[in-house]
Amino acid sequence: MQHLKPVKTLALASACAALFAGAAFADPDLSAELVINDGELTLVTRAPSDDVITPNLPERYSGWLFRDAATREMEMDDFENPAMLAVEAGADLWTTVDGSAGQSCADCHGDATESMAGVRAHMPHLNANGVLWSMEDYINNCRTERMGAEAWRWSGDQMTSMTSYISMQSRGMPVDVQIDGDAAPYWEQGREMYYTRYGQLELSCANCHEDSTGLMIRADHLSQGQISGFPTYRLKNAGIVSIHNRFRGCIRDTRAESFAEGSDEFRALELYVASRGMGLSVEGVSVRP
Ligand code: HEC
Numbered sequence: 001m002q003h004l005k006p007v008k009t010l011a012l013a014s015a016c017a018a019l020f021a022g023a024a025f026a027d028p029d030l031s032a033e034l035v036i037n038d039g040e041l042t043l044v045t046r047a048p049s050d051d052v053i054t055p056n057l058p059e060r061y062s063g064w065l066f067r068d069a070a071t072r073e074m075e076m077d078d079f080e081n082p083a084m085l086a087v088e089a090g091a092d093l094w095t096t097v098d099g100s101a102g103q104s105c106a107d108c109h110g111d112a113t114e115s116m117a118g119v120r121a122h123m124p125h126l127n128a129n130g131v132l133w134s135m136e137d138y139i140n141n142c143r144t145e146r147m148g149a150e151a152w153r154w155s156g157d158q159m160t161s162m163t164s165y166i167s168m169q170s171r172g173m174p175v176d177v178q179i180d181g182d183a184a185p186y187w188e189q190g191r192e193m194y195y196t197r198y199g200q201l202e203l204s205c206a207n208c209h210e211d212s213t214g215l216m217i218r219a220d221h222l223s224q225g226q227i228s229g230f231p232t233y234r235l236k237n238a239g240i241v242s243i244h245n246r247f248r249g250c251i252r253d254t255r256a257e258s259f260a261e262g263s264d265e266f267r268a269l270e271l272y273v274a275s276r277g278m279g280l281s282v283e284g285v286s287v288r289p
């Protein structure tokens, strides 16, 4: 396996003085425990690192650990978690007939709590033709090819509601994606992207989420950029944000042209970033600033 040397920035501050000006370090609160609904379920927010996937991380941390107490608490109680509205909307869509075949998701997949358990934990994965697909691809394929219905927009309300509902069926399961065999070329493509510097600021994902984890940039406490919490309710957007939408936002922050949501590049990046969180719990739906 080819090993890329992570590009370390000698002077991050000189490349983007404005961004990192006044940056301060703040430890994540590693003693915090992500307990759902007063003890119903405890999620794993710290997982061991390894030499193959995350040789530069001492340990894997959920983004939840980096949030302030008020935001953390919102995710600990399903009545407080604003993402639960999307989960409910997704549950309704699950049983809604749509398209020329006159079927709903439930007609084929039955009870989602059983048929969709573990699906989020293994996403993205290779389809029957050996092509890497994200959850959105599987959903839209069922809609267009099996239901005779129209595809949903990648980050539209219906799609994010459905991905929220399906992801909830894996809450508490460890992230576990396939990165070897036929998945290996995708994973390597994603890794290469992760260490590529983008935009006028010439920053890679790793520059921020690996080299600078723990720094405060403006009001943001930099996490490891994990996707174990996605889809996520962003308080700033007052809505659900998909994985690819978040990637796009981060690349745009480097003042670069971004790849499109649903692009092959973002699928590969998704697989690689998912693998960096192996062992962390799928959070179902998370809350972030
Ligand atoms: C006509 C039957 C049918 C309908 C209706 C249908 N699906 Fe599917 N779906 C399938 C089949 C068959 C597969 C492939 C199963 C396999 O290969 O493991 C699948 C696969 C999936 C997968 C991937 C599962 C995995 O293990 O990764 C998801 C997610 C999914 N469907 C969601 C949906 C959603 C959401 C709807 C409604 C919008 C829906 N499906 C409607 C038959 C259907």
Ligand code: HEC
Residues within 6 Å of the ligand: 019, 062, 063, 064, 066, 194, 203, 204, 205, 206, 207, 208, 209, 217, 220, 221, 222, 223, 224, 225, 226, 227, 229, 232, 246, 247, 250, 251, 253, 254, 269, 273, 288
């Ligand atoms: C200029 C620094 C910077 C770069 C470069 C950057 N990000 Fe981010 N990213 C942030 C900030 C700030 C946040 C919000 C605070 C946090 O969760 O770390 C964030 C958040 C995220 C999150 C959400 C984490 C969570 O728990 O909700 C993901 C996922 C992410 N970034 C992935 C990436 C990927 C992949 C790349 C490369 C394509 C990238 N980022 C590049 C600054 C950056």
